[in-house]
Amino acid sequence: MELFFNKYLNAVKRTDTIHYTGSVSAVKGLMIESRGPRSMIGEICNIRIGKNKTVMAEVIGLEGHIVKLMAYDSTEGIEVGCEVVATGHVLQVPVGRKLIGRVIDATGRPYDGKGNLNTSEYYPALASPPNPMTRLPVDRRIVTGVRCIDSLLSCGKGQRLGIFAGSGVGKSTLLSMIARNTNADINVIGLIGERGREVMDFINRDLGEEGMKRSVVVVATSDTTSINRLRAAYTTTAIAEYFRDQGMDVMLMMDNMTRFAHAQREIGLSTGEAPAQRGYPPSVFDMIPKLLERTGTNDKGSITAFYNVLVDGDDLDEPITDKVRGTLDGHIMLSRALAQAKHYPAVDVLKSISRLARRVSGKMTLKAATKVARLVSIYEENREMIMAGVYQSGSSPDVDEAIAKHNAIEEFLMQEEYEHCPIEDTFRKLGALAEIEIPEEEFDESPQSIRKSVAEQVRNRKKAEVAESNSQAALTDLASISKSLS
Numbered sequence: 415m416e417l418f419f420n421k422y423l424n425a426v427k428r429t430d431t432i433h434y435t436g437s438v439s440a441v442k443g444l445m446i447e448s449r450g451p452r453s454m455i456g457e458i459c460n461i462r463i464g465k466n467k468t469v470m471a472e473v474i475g476l477e478g479h480i481v482k483l484m485a486y487d488s489t490e491g492i493e494v495g496c497e498v499v500a501t502g503h504v505l506q507v508p509v510g511r512k513l514i515g516r517v518i519d520a521t522g523r524p525y526d527g528k529g530n531l532n533t534s535e536y537y538p539a540l541a542s543p544p545n546p547m548t549r550l551p552v553d554r555r556i557v558t559g560v561r562c563i564d565s566l567l568s569c570g571k572g573q574r575l576g577i578f579a580g581s582g583v584g585k586s587t588l589l590s591m592i593a594r595n596t597n598a599d600i601n602v603i604g605l606i607g608e609r610g611r612e613v614m615d616f617i618n619r620d621l622g623e624e625g626m627k628r629s630v631v632v633v634a635t636s637d638t639t640s641i642n643r644l645r646a647a648y649t650t651t652a653i654a655e656y657f658r659d660q661g662m663d664v665m666l667m668m669d670n671m672t673r674f675a676h677a678q679r680e681i682g683l684s685t686g687e688a689p690a691q692r693g694y695p696p697s698v699f700d701m702i703p704k705l706l707e708r709t710g711t712n713d714k715g716s717i718t719a720f721y722n723v724l725v726d727g728d729d730l731d732e733p734i735t736d737k738v739r740g741t742l743d744g745h746i747m748l749s750r751a752l753a754q755a756k757h758y759p760a761v762d763v764l765k766s767i768s769r770l771a772r773r774v775s776g777k778m779t780l781k782a783a784t785k786v787a788r789l790v791s792i793y794e795e796n797r798e799m800i801m802a803g804v805y806q807s808g809s810s811p812d813v814d815e816a817i818a819k820h821n822a823i824e825e826f827l828m829q830e831e832y833e834h835c836p837i838e839d840t841f842r843k844l845g846a847l848a849e850i851e852i853p854e855e856e857f858d859e860s861p862q863s864i865r866k867s868v869a870e871q872v873r874n875r876k877k878a879e880v881a882e883s884n885s886q887a888a889l890t891d892l893a894s895i896s897k898s899l900s
């Protein structure tokens with residue numbers, strides 16, 4: 415019953431009885447200028463074309479009485495004098511369990527032709543990150559189902575990582591492997607600036623029916639307007655925030671952040687911002703951390719996030735790569751050399767790092783992972799000598815071991831796209847390679863009891879705070895009742 419009324423209550427809440435209007439004064443490339451309406455940055459306006467058509471647009475700049483807008487759809491038909499109506503709110507995203515299994519666009523409209531979403535709740539696309547003081551600690555391991563990550567780069571529920579590579583090295587394939595195999599409760603996937611064919615391939619082939627059953631996909635293909643591509647990232651994040659607020663462990667995936675940065679570059683430059691680093695205006699570098707900080711844990715659940723970054727010209731110092739890498743809790747570097755050698759997933763384990771691996775791994779698991787990584791490193795350091803046949807067997811026990819185990823380690827780190835790797839298998843194989851026995855209790859998602867107790871302490875402290883504030887409120891009520899009686 416309550417749910418039934420909520421639908422109407424929300425509709426009433428979202429209705430503004432005073433309409434601020436303006437009229438289009440110019441259309442300059444991507445940007446529409448209008449005299450009025452009274453509005454704020456980020457506000458959604460509807461541009462009326464004739465009697466039946468409206469185009470949704472967002473306020474991206476204000477200059478005196480001139481409002482600068484960017485349209486979500488094509489600007490076709492917009493002419494000087496068209497009415498512009500302010501809605502009074504920023505982009506709102508439909509949320510709810512009914513989104514699961516659906517593909518939507520940046521504005522929350524269905525993209526899959528499966529009809530209405532039938533949701534009654536909305537979240538704002540633009541929101542602030544959770545308060546760092548109330549964030550739950552990251553102390554539970556997440557299973558990605560990708561053997562090289564689960565073993566050598568363990569990640570926690572609520573951790574945020576970047577997957578960095580040049581074009582065609584396997585970023586999207588790696589994301590789809592994680593989406594199919596992770597033990598997160600739900601996947602929220604943002605496909606930003608991808609080609610239409612790639613989107614369909616990802617949904618139908620990579621994710622498949624099984625993956626789609628526990629996923630929500632937000633799509634803004636490369637042919638959509640820049641505001642569309644930009645906001646798709648916010649919409650994806652808002653949907654993940656909704657599921658996190660339901661206490662779920664969410665897996666958010668963004669493919670990719672470079673297209674997000676390109677979209678903001680187009681918007682920034684068209685509003686008159688000066689280009690700073692490699693043509694990117696300063697707003698790009700301001701927006702990236704603001705978006706990425708929204709994921710992670712809050713006081714109810716977690717959003718583990720994987721952000722794909724297309725590294726321009728394989729240059730790891732290019733500004734977007736640098737900014738994203740510095741903001742996140744870890745990076746997975748894919749190597750073109752490995753991909754060319756058909757070593758998939760092409761993860762360069764020596765250049766990759768999971769900053770929270772220590773917090774979510776048991777003692778023996780860590781020991782085994784360090785040993786295997788060390789063997790990889792020793793082999794790489796001596797590769798040329800080994801290949802040239804210069805290395806004399808017996809000169810160094812470490813190098814001997816690295817050579818002896820090289821093929822087995824390679825095999826362990828490689829994984830077919832549709833190969834299923836349960837975490838128990840991964841840990842047993844890791845232990846065997848390192849010749850270290852990993853006890854079964856370390857297969858648990860929170861192997862370190864000490865970490866667990868930290869999380870419990872935080873949860874207990876929060877419970878106590880809520881109880882305290884409730885009793886304070888009750889005392890205040892009692893005081894006011896007794897005052898009014900006397």
Ligand SMILES: Nc1ncnc2c1ncn2[C@@H]1O[C@H](COP(=O)(O)OP(=O)(O)OP(=O)(O)O)[C@@H](O)[C@H]1O
Pocket residue numbers: 579580581582583584585586587588724758759829830831
């Ligand atoms: N695990 C894998 N097993 C086998 N082949 C793979 C694997 N991962 C990637 N590939 C191969 O690499 C190709 C490119 O992969 P993918 O599209 O994931 O790269 P990408 O980095 O996302 O590319 P882009 O930069 O164009 O988005 C795939 O078509 C596939 O042939």
Ligand SMILES: [Mg+2]
Pocket residue numbers: 585586587669
């Ligand atoms: Mg890709």
